[in-house]
Amino acid sequence: MRVALDVPLAGPFDYRVPESLEAIKGQRVLVPFGRRELIGIVLDTIESPSYPEEQVKDILMVLDDLPPLRQDWLDFGQFAASYYHRPVGEVLLPAMPSALRKPGSYTGKLSKGGPVARLDRKKKKTRVPEPPEDRMHELNPEQQQAVDTVQSLKGFKTVLLHGVTGSGKTEVYLHLALDALTKGKQVLFLVPEINLTPQFEQALLARFQQVVGLEGLAVLHSGLAEGERLKAWVAIQRGQVRIVLGTRMAIFAPLQEAGLIIVDEEHDASYKQQEGLRYSARDLAIWRAHQLDIPVVLGSATPSLESWQHARLGRYLKLTLSKRAKTTYMPAIKLVDTKQIKLEQGFAPVVLHAIRERLARGEQSLVFLNRRGYAPVIHCASCGWMSQCPRCSVYTVMHRMPGHGNVLQCHHCGYYGRVPVKCPDCGNQDLEMLGRGTQRVEEFLQAAFPQACVERIDADSTRLKGSARQLFDRVHSGEIDILVGTQMVAKGHDFRKLGLVCVLNADAMLFSSDFRAPEKLFAQLAQVSGRAGRHVAGGEVLIQTAYPEQAVYQALIQHDYDTFANASLEERKITHLPPFSYQVLISAQAKTVNEAMQFLLEARQLLASQPQLAGFQAVINMYDPVPLRIVRVAHVERAQLLVESASRPVLQAFLGHWLPLVQEIGKRHRIRYFIEVDPLEI
Numbered sequence: 001m002r003v004a005l006d007v008p009l010a011g012p013f014d015y016r017v018p019e020s021l022e023a024i025k026g027q028r029v030l031v032p033f034g035r036r037e038l039i040g041i042v043l044d045t046i047e048s049p050s051y052p053e054e055q056v057k058d059i060l061m062v063l064d065d066l067p068p069l070r071q072d073w074l075d076f077g078q079f080a081a082s083y084y085h086r087p088v089g090e091v092l093l094p095a096m097p098s099a100l101r102k103p104g105s106y107t108g109k110l111s112k113g114g115p116v117a118r119l120d121r122k123k124k125k126t127r128v129p130e131p132p133e134d135r136m137h138e139l140n141p142e143q144q145q146a147v148d149t150v151q152s153l154k155g156f157k158t159v160l161l162h163g164v165t166g167s168g169k170t171e172v173y174l175h176l177a178l179d180a181l182t183k184g185k186q187v188l189f190l191v192p193e194i195n196l197t198p199q200f201e202q203a204l205l206a207r208f209q210q211v212v213g214l215e216g217l218a219v220l221h222s223g224l225a226e227g228e229r230l231k232a233w234v235a236i237q238r239g240q241v242r243i244v245l246g247t248r249m250a251i252f253a254p255l256q257e258a259g260l261i262i263v264d265e266e267h268d269a270s271y272k273q274q275e276g277l278r279y280s281a282r283d284l285a286i287w288r289a290h291q292l293d294i295p296v297v298l299g300s301a302t303p304s305l306e307s308w309q310h311a312r313l314g315r316y317l318k319l320t321l322s323k324r325a326k327t328t329y330m331p332a333i334k335l336v337d338t339k340q341i342k343l344e345q346g347f348a349p350v351v352l353h354a355i356r357e358r359l360a361r362g363e364q365s366l367v368f369l370n371r372r373g374y375a376p377v378i379h380c381a382s383c384g385w386m387s388q389c390p391r392c393s394v395y396t397v398m399h400r401m402p403g404h405g406n407v408l409q410c411h412h413c414g415y416y417g418r419v420p421v422k423c424p425d426c427g428n429q430d431l432e433m434l435g436r437g438t439q440r441v442e443e444f445l446q447a448a449f450p451q452a453c454v455e456r457i458d459a460d461s462t463r464l465k466g467s468a469r470q471l472f473d474r475v476h477s478g479e480i481d482i483l484v485g486t487q488m489v490a491k492g493h494d495f496r497k498l499g500l501v502c503v504l505n506a507d508a509m510l511f512s513s514d515f516r517a518p519e520k521l522f523a524q525l526a527q528v529s530g531r532a533g534r535h536v537a538g539g540e541v542l543i544q545t546a547y548p549e550q551a552v553y554q555a556l557i558q559h560d561y562d563t564f565a566n567a568s569l570e571e572r573k574i575t576h577l578p579p580f581s582y583q584v585l586i587s588a589q590a591k592t593v594n595e596a597m598q599f600l601l602e603a604r605q606l607l608a609s610q611p612q613l614a615g616f617q618a619v620i621n622m623y624d625p626v627p628l629r630i631v632r633v634a635h636v637e638r639a640q641l642l643v644e645s646a647s648r649p650v651l652q653a654f655l656g657h658w659l660p661l662v663q664e665i666g667k668r669h670r671i672r673y674f675i676e677v678d679p680l681e682i
């Protein structure tokens with residue numbers, strides 16, 4: 001039989017089933033592998049060993065504690081493996097919770113006494129949902145139209161729900177979900193951020209608890225404890241779950257009778273896994289829906305240009321929610337030109353004034369700054385020394401650590417160091433902190449508005465499990481007056497009392513070399529702006545910038561995504577960039593950037609030198625390999641090679657021929673590298 005194993009070899013692997021055992025497709029089996037024992041998944045029961053009979057080993061045990069994984073799930077994993085060019089075992093096994101794939105995390109036969117059975121006997125935790133704050137809303141005409149259209153679809157269709165922030169996309173999702181549930185189908189609901197799951201969990205439970213029961217909803221994300229994830233997964237695999245809510249990993253949920261997939265904030269980069277299998281859960285959702293012949297709804301106020309282009313071509317069905325559901329007004333977005341004015345601790349006077357006014361009115365303000373820590377770098381004005389990470393080619397960031405004083409921290413490798421009392425190079429005792437991060441802004445605002453409750457939400461303030469949820473609850477309850485935050489606060493949240501949004505360092509992204517930077521900036525600013533005035537009239541957004549004339553800002557103040565997207569697509573078309581081409585990135589890591597570059601150069605040369613690749617020369621474009629912008633992280637130096645084609649199938653076919661040759665070179669150079677299909681960051 002053929003078995004998928006989580007090892008970095010092509011696989012699948014051949015094993016024999018001894019007389020005493022019986023195994024069927026989709027079951028987990030324990031097998032010997034080298035000197036280890038591993039859990040694998042049976043992909044095929046045919047006896048067709050590709051090497052001599054006597055070398056084929058017996059499987060040791062069949063784990064029949066769960067129903068076998070379904071064929072469609074196996075096919076889905078196999079598709080992902082082939083599309084992203086990874087061994088199938090490295091896709092299928094990591095998709096499962098670790099207790100189901102790590103030998104030793106169980107004892108003996110599992111069907112009765114194993115961890116899964118034990119888990120079932122454990123007293124079920126009672127979840128106390130918040131009282132349903134919003135009942136089913138009566139849909140407005142645009143929402144109704146969207147719901148009707150999707151409900152009338154037969155089979156597979158990708159729907160792009162383009163709805164401005166606050167237009168009630170959630171309400172549309174919920175109506176569609178109810179429709180699927182009442183037809184006896186399951187719903188898969190993907191959200192980009194762990195922190196958005198509680199909000200949706202509450203909304204789903206409030207609406208559907210009567211329909212599906214408390215246990216009919218399973219939540220899957222990487223913030224769960226192993227046991228919680230196992231419990232959710234097992235319940236899904238046993239067919240006890242009607243709604244799966246989760247982040248990108250939930251796309252691998254073993255659904256049985258899905259009727260609808262929803263991808264909220266489909267443009268969000270969090271749908272892209274950045275290690276191991278570098279998949280896009282949004283793209284896989286479309287493939288999965290196609291496989292299951294069901295609709296998939298991609299929702300966003302700022303769709304990715306890829307999705308927008310598909311909609312323009314009519315491949316996706318575009319539905320529009322053009323108005324806000326509650327206040328009907330979009331917040332007024334204003335640009336605060338910082339070129340001519342003196343800033344106070346990074347704030348323009350009008351911005352501080354606006355915060356003060358909101359405070360007086362009892363409304364909340366959000367200060368958005370995508371930079372955590374206290375100061376991005378420490379600097380010596382007399383000799384030019386800067387706080388550089390000893391392991392990476394970046395500066396260390398100063399953080400105030402309660403109880404530890406000030407530390408320098410590297411955001412790339414995790415290095416911690418003391419803040420020197422004097423300059424290590426010249427002895428100057430007057431070291432300066434340059435720039436500001438969320439901590440410093442929080443400190444300043446608390447000093448400037450002593451009567452206000454100021455809080456900060458970023459990766460640092462929410463490190464402890466559950467603390468993010470507590471902080472968000474305090475924002476929702478209205479206790480917090482001024483919220484300082486990174487992108488963590490920008491997405492999806494429906495804060496009721498929030499009237500004002502202030503954006504501090506938007507320009508940082510303006511001159512990035514990444515061709516997607518303007519698209520990302522527009523999306524991010526539209527998202528964070530969309531938090532303002534969702535329930536209160538007179539919502540306002542103030543964006544501080546030294547470049548107010550930039551197209552991206554001009555489109556933002558007009559709330560004109562369409563014009564911005566269409567113009568951006570014209571540029572992409574002229575420059576042959578995605579979505580008008582398809583890309584693959586090979587990133588190599590070595591002791592020195594020269595070794596990495598050498599490997600990539602050899603990989604690149606294959607196209608010209610190998611006769612079997614000759615046919616691709618006209619249809620594949622390879623850029624020159626380049627060192628990464630941040631070339632060194634944790635003593636490892638990095639370079640990358642970008643490969644491009646106007647055709648996705650051509651690119652895939654080329655990879656099929658080229659990557660095995662690249663692997664040979666990689667072995668010879670003993671180099672670590674990885675492949676990223678459809679990279680989002682270049």
Ligand code: ADP
Pocket residue numbers: 134137138139140143163164165166167168169170171325326494534
């Ligand atoms: P978004 O499109 O940004 O996801 P939401 O779904 O969060 O917007 O909706 C914004 C607010 O409008 C929510 O508080 C929601 O309860 C409310 N809402 C949605 N639809 C309606 C409706 N038809 N009538 C009244 N309020 C609605």
Ligand code: ZN
Pocket residue numbers: 380381382383384385423424425426427428
């Ligand atoms: Zn110095």
Ligand code: ZN
Pocket residue numbers: 389390391392410411412413414415633634
């Ligand atoms: Zn570092």
